Amino acid sequence: MLIVAGFTALGVGYLLFPFFTSAMIPIQDFQFHPSTLRIETGARVxxxxxxxxxxxxxxxxxxVRDQRYLSNVLGPGGTFAxxxxxxxxxxxxxxxxxxxxxxIVVEDP
Ligand SMILES: [Cu+2]
Known part of the structure; x- marks a missing residue:
């Protein structure tokens, strides 16, 4: 049973992998949360x-824009990735x- 549970956990981890490579930054009360975010190379914010x-x-x-990324104006509920x-x-x-x-601090795993 433990072995089966272990394989199941691995399977779930594998299926969820794309979600772990995304990070959210809520914009709230005129602030980015968190103001500094560390992610692994290849992750989506x-x-x-x-x-x-x-x-x-x-x-x-x-x-001083550096042209690396730029969103449209985000209204309430708007998102940018x-x-x-x-x-x-x-x-x-x-x-x-x-x-x-x-x-955003991007580091190799
Ligand atoms: Cu703003």
Whole structure:
């Protein structure tokens, strides 16, 4: 029974694997949560706007876009996804409320 349970657990882990390679960043109260997120290379990050106000996700530092990724304006409930395929540090901000900043740290497993 233990062996069967072990195989079952592995099977479930395998099936769920795509979900483990995604990370969520809720946008709430004019902040990205968390402001710094560490992920493994190849993971996908999904931003979700839980505020009533619009936000966006702009790669770079406030006022200096670096063109690596850019969302549309996200209305309430809007989402944006980006897959990070190279290790590195990826800063971003909200162009509508530039005090909102965040960083994705992408590291090889
Ligand atoms: Cu914003």
């Amino acid at each position: 999904i931003w979700i706007n839980y505020d009533v106000e619009p936000h966006d996700v702009v790669s770079g530092i406030p006022g 980006f897959t990070f395929t190279e290790p590195g540090e990826y800063e971003y901000y909200c162009s509508l409320y530039p005090h909102m900043t965040g960083k």
